[in-house]
Amino acid sequence: MKKLYVVLALTAWTGLAAAAEVKVAVAANFTAPMQKIAADFEKDTGHKAIVSTGATGAFYAQIKNGAPFEVFLSADDETPARLEAEGAGVKGSRFTYAIGKLVLWSARPGYVDDKGEVLKRGDFAKLSIANPKTAPYGAAGVEVMKKLGVFDSLQPKVVQGENISQAFQFVSTGNAELGFVALSQVWQDGALKSGSAWVVPQADYSLIRQDAILLSNGAGKPAAEALLKYLKGEKAQAVIKSFGYDF
Structure with missing residues (x-):
């Protein structure tokens, strides 16, 4: 033993x-x-x-x-x-x-439409993105805005997070009405966890x-x-x- x-x-x-x-x-x-x-x-x-x-x-x-x-x-x-x-x-x-996949997201249900037309309307005060110089998802967000022809008009409303987590935090806390974030931050098991979102078509930004x-x-x-x-x-x-x- x-x-x-x-x-x-x-x-x-x-x-x-x-x-x-x-x-x-x-x-x-x-x-x-x-x-x-x-x-x-x-x-x-x-x-x-x-x-x-x-x-x-x-x-x-x-x-x-x-x-x-x-x-x-x-x-x-x-x-x-x-x-x-x-x-x-x-x-x-x-x-x-x-x-990765990019999404335009708001913590408010019904605020972001499923085609991203809210960006063209521009009736919001703040749009959150990650720093495009250091964060690929931030760079993708800039690509999308340029493709839609709204980059210049939205620049005064853009707030930048140091990374995608901070960009998400700005939106989730209401400091920005909407923002470009990673789909993984708002999506789980095949469904949106909260708020409203436009899953940006892959054709609108470089593959992440x-x-x-x-x-x-x-x-x-x-x-x-x-x-x-x-x-x-x-x-x-x-x-x-x-x-x-x-x-």
Whole structure:
């Protein structure tokens, strides 16, 4: 019996020793699905994802300045490709984990019509977008306004968030009547969670291909490599799809 206890104790210790943490930089639009995925990842593998969320452009600068992230889930495909080319990302590790969708959203039911005509009417005080210089969803919002011919007229009404989370917060708190946000922030399990929205047609803005990459700090680290593998699995992909993303 004593020998059995020793075996069980060694097995438990081995399992704990194998578990590790991975530091992940995650684009703000992917906050909600990543919270769910991180919880599932820890439960299924024993590894823990330490998640930081923010704007893609800001993360690029932090990574280049030595931030200790091991995995980067970007809001675009250009930034991970750039990091890979510059030697800050592991070559061959980059892949598309989601294709994002842009939505014009208001916390008020019935306020945004299903064709976005509210933008042309312009009868609102504030329109929220993420900083287009650092956030791909903000840049997409600018594209849409230019295509609709309302960019110049709406400029005085635009309020910018540092990232898509802050842009969403401006609208959800009523500081802006409407705003361009990520569909994943207002959509779950096939339905709009609240308010009113226009899901912008893909033809109106550049494809938001969101890539993940193993950063140099994560090379050879089991938890980092396990997370990237987990993101490609059916369980994680089901979560991603439930928040309105494509692949």
